[in-house]
């Protein structure tokens with residue numbers, strides 16, 4: 001009887017400790033699941049998802065710091081066009097770009113391939129990402145805007 005009583009208390013302690021440890025973990029999993037991508041109202045959500053697209057598809061030319069390589073790949077950080085017309089940026093990503101352009105006083109005459117294979121969400125996210133530290137940051141590109149220009 002005394003032995004049984006002791007095991008009961010030991011079991012109770014184990015169960016309680018188990019619950020106390022599980023609760024915060026459960027919460028963390030829920031948060032991780034609900035935070036990324038989708039919400040276009042959430043600048044940070046778009047930032048994370050956009051950075052993933054950028055690192056995979058754009059970084060090789062425009063570089064990690066988005067400053068490009070002078071005369072070869074234009075900078076896409078806080079330049080006139082990057083903080084300006086959203087439609088232009090959507091078109092460049094959707095259709096690519098070639099022919100001579102001038103960016104921050106430097107001439108470029110290269111070829112950028114189209115990125116039609118990216119989803120509307122990915123294109124919106126990557127543009128919001130490259131605009132995140134410019135005057136255009138608050139005027140976010142929506143999935144619908146990309147859809148309309150596709």
Ligand code: HEC
Nearest residue numbers: 057058061073081092097098099101103108109110111112
């Ligand atoms: C293979 C290299 C390469 C990759 C990869 C690339 N670009 Fe470009 N990008 C260029 C070049 C070259 C130009 C300039 C084209 C020209 O001279 O007409 C350019 C131009 C641009 C412009 C226009 C800049 C301006 O001031 O008009 C934007 C915006 C842009 N790229 C965004 C992106 C994004 C976003 C991605 C990823 C989805 C990407 N680029 C991937 C090479 C690349």
